[in-house]
Amino acid sequence: MSAGVQARVLIVARDDELAGPLAEGLDRLGWRTITARGPYAGIAALADLQIEAAIVDLRSGGPEALTLARRLKAACAPRRLPVVAIGEPDDGAQDFDLILAPPLHPAQAVLRLENLVRMAVAEEEYELRQQTFAEKNRALDAAEPDPAPFRILAIGEPAPQFLALSNALARGGAEVVGAFTAYTAFDYLHERPFDTVVLWAGDNPNEALSIAAGMRRNTRLYHVPALLYMGEDSYLTMSEAYHRGVSDVASPGSAEGETAGRVIELARAYRKQTATRKALERARASGLMDPATGLFTRELFATHLSRLAQAARIRNRPLSVCVLKVSERQEVAEARAQGWLDRAIPQIGAMIGRLVRVEDTAARLSHEVFALALPATPAAAARAAGERIAAVIGCTAFEAGDNRPPFVVEFDIGVAEVTPAHGAGRALEEAARRAMAT
Numbered sequence: 001m002s003a004g005v006q007a008r009v010l011i012v013a014r015d016d017e018l019a020g021p022l023a024e025g026l027d028r029l030g031w032r033t034i035t036a037r038g039p040y041a042g043i044a045a046l047a048d049l050q051i052e053a054a055i056v057d058l059r060s061g062g063p064e065a066l067t068l069a070r071r072l073k074a075a076c077a078p079r080r081l082p083v084v085a086i087g088e089p090d091d092g093a094q095d096f097d098l099i100l101a102p103p104l105h106p107a108q109a110v111l112r113l114e115n116l117v118r119m120a121v122a123e124e125e126y127e128l129r130q131q132t133f134a135e136k137n138r139a140l141d142a143a144e145p146d147p148a149p150f151r152i153l154a155i156g157e158p159a160p161q162f163l164a165l166s167n168a169l170a171r172g173g174a175e176v177v178g179a180f181t182a183y184t185a186f187d188y189l190h191e192r193p194f195d196t197v198v199l200w201a202g203d204n205p206n207e208a209l210s211i212a213a214g215m216r217r218n219t220r221l222y223h224v225p226a227l228l229y230m231g232e233d234s235y236l237t238m239s240e241a242y243h244r245g246v247s248d249v250a251s252p253g254s255a256e257g258e259t260a261g262r263v264i265e266l267a268r269a270y271r272k273q274t275a276t277r278k279a280l281e282r283a284r285a286s287g288l289m290d291p292a293t294g295l296f297t298r299e300l301f302a303t304h305l306s307r308l309a310q311a312a313r314i315r316n317r318p319l320s321v322c323v324l325k326v327s328e329r330q331e332v333a334e335a336r337a338q339g340w341l342d343r344a345i346p347q348i349g350a351m352i353g354r355l356v357r358v359e360d361t362a363a364r365l366s367h368e369v370f371a372l373a374l375p376a377t378p379a380a381a382a383r384a385a386g387e388r389i390a391a392v393i394g395c396t397a398f399e400a401g402d403n404r405p406p407f408v409v410e411f412d413i414g415v416a417e418v419t420p421a422h423g424a425g426r427a428l429e430e431a432a433r434r435a436m437a438t
Contacts, residue, residue: 025106058087156200293349301363320382
């Protein structure tokens, strides 16, 4: 790692057989790495650097690697640190967020790290929101994973190896549903929830990849992991598969039990993440939200923003505030004067609530002013999030009066990052001032 570049990923490995190529690939993809040769060096790196995630090579880490996840997480507390193991699911590793089989492709690692880091922030947000709601004598639902058997969707032709994998999953207690075509697969995906999708590449890998890509374009299916069963003689490269949305790649030559363990591992991680998302989403039914939009009220937002700022300082994470104010431009002047905008505000607020990440906090500050608190987000990324939301709403036509064409709404955007020198209140005021000055 070059001097002055902030490392994002800690790799703990005694040698570079797996860690070397992985570190080089992650560096090229923007996830700067630092490698520690043992547990103590890894813990020391966590104390000095703002590490977002860790990867442990179980094969070269020695006996201590099996319990290293717990020690790394404790060294970062109260900041949550996702720890990924490179090994086999039956290696006896404990407390790892995910176990991935070697060799770990850099593109695959980036997909998993992005998801795990986001969920770590969401789990922190869940804890903080619990505290905020408790002050108001409300309790959030527990973020407990569904105890039901894992639900796996197997998509592809009924080749012998694919059927053997399905049988191995069923023997492991999973519920397996088979779909022979992409059309049938998406019917199943829209009808019921699944924890993992297994894709058989066969002679036509493009169809399998199109299914994976289609899942990544769907907001409801975006986080569902997909394992691609791909022959070693396939013309498709692993890099291409991962960039098309595949979470893991397995070979039909591997033992069915080994591959089934990898599928179950993906399902376990997804089930845990889903529990946190659902718990945060159910907070909207707490009775504390703005009744028209379902967003945080101004008073609740102020209380929670103060807690977020304190937590960001303790966890050494960035925190930004974004203010979205309905524009005063001529396009909405008539809609405002005729009362059409008033009727559209609840729909606009609901759209904002759906467009933010689950770990973000969206609030209605006044009739036409909304605010976002974005944890673990610097100012530039917060502005991009605000502009994305404004662009989506700006493409929506809202109903006007009888025989009148629909109107569109634009936003003025202000963004500020919370700093130790200037607290959350100051950042919110600065973001509002910038929105008003636009």
